[in-house]
Amino acid sequence: xxxDAAKKDKTQQGKxxxxxxxxxxxxxxxxxxxxxxxxLAALENQLHSDxxxxxxxxxxxxxxxxxxxxxxxxxLEKRGVPVLPDVLPNTGGVIASYSEWLQNRSGEKWxxxxxxxxxxxxxxxxxxxxxxxxxxxxxxxxxxxxRQGIERIAEAIRARAQLxxxxxxxxxxxxxxxxxxxxxxxxPIDARVA
Numbered sequence: 001x002x003x004d005a006a007k008k009d010k011t012q013q014g015k016x017x018x019x020x021x022x023x024x025x026x027x028x029x030x031x032x033x034x035x036x037x038x039x040l041a042a043l044e045n046q047l048h049s050d051x052x053x054x055x056x057x058x059x060x061x062x063x064x065x066x067x068x069x070x071x072x073x074x075x076l077e078k079r080g081v082p083v084l085p086d087v088l089p090n091t092g093g094v095i096a097s098y099s100e101w102l103q104n105r106s107g108e109k110w111x112x113x114x115x116x117x118x119x120x121x122x123x124x125x126x127x128x129x130x131x132x133x134x135x136x137x138x139x140x141x142x143x144x145x146x147r148q149g150i151e152r153i154a155e156a157i158r159a160r161a162q163l164x165x166x167x168x169x170x171x172x173x174x175x176x177x178x179x180x181x182x183x184x185x186x187x188p189i190d191a192r193v194a
Contacts, residue, residue, distance in 0.1 A: 001021050001022040002021050003021075005019075005021050006019045006021035006022065009021060027046075028051060028054070031046065031047065031051060031054060031055060032051075032054040032055065032056060033056065033057075034056040034057075035056070035057050035058070036057070036058045036059065037057060037058065037059045037060070037061055038055060038057035038059070038060050038061070039061045039063060040060060040061070040062050040063060040064050040067035040068070041063035041064050041067075042064050042067075043064055043067060044064060044065055044066045044067060045066065045067065045068070045069050046064065046067040046068070047060075047067060047068045047069065047072040047076075048068075048069040048071065048072050049069065049071040049072060049075070051072075052068075052071070052072040052075045052076065053075070055076070055081070057081065058081070059081060059082045059083070059084070060076060060081060060082070060083045060084070061083075061084045061089065062083065062084060062085055062086035062089065063086065063089050063090070064086065065086055065090070066086065067086065068083065073140075073142065077140055082140075082141060083140065083141060083142060084141055085141055085142040085145050085146075087142075087145050087146070087149065088123075088126070088127055088130060088141075088145055091123060091126065092119060092123055095119055095122055095123070096115065096119060099115050099118070099119070126148075129148060130144045130145045130148055131144070133147070133148060
């Protein structure tokens with residue numbers, strides 16, 4: 001297929017399907033092609049119990065959110081077809097958004113190359129951790145990614161629980177409020193007895 005001609009046709013006609021380059025395929029035919037990697041990038045629940053048996057791909061890469069139903073995921077696992085779950089490829093957008101938030105909060109402006117380099121390093125590190133974990137624990141890539149994510153959340157919750165309580169009300173304001181509370185015998189009514 002002449003890709004440049006196909007792009008030109010799409011620009012001129014508004015739809016790639018109207019191009020004379022290549023052959024138009026239905027969505028079901030596309031999912032059933034014999035390919036090394038099937039990239040699911042558009043719709044949720046693209047692969048389901050009714051069409052997963054037609055998939056001839058050597059591996060599946062999820063870009064769309066939730067493109068496999070749980071039965072399709074289980075069927076691919078049973079057949080030994082690896083699935084790189086959506087949570088890994090989609091992490092890049094989340095990290096980039098977080099970087100923008102940090103820049104806005106700090107009033108800094110980072111260079112695009114600096115952001116991209118950090119993003120590439122983090123994504124590569126995380127993907128490698130997930131793939132190694134999946135192999136070591138003999139679980140799917142999805143299970144390894146979910147385990148890793150849940151552990152990170154648990155660590156953050158534990159770390160947060162160990163922080164001293166931060167109050168938005170100054171100590172002086174708190175003293176003034178305590179001074180205005182009703183007291184019995186000079187002891188505030190709500191004073192705790194140790």
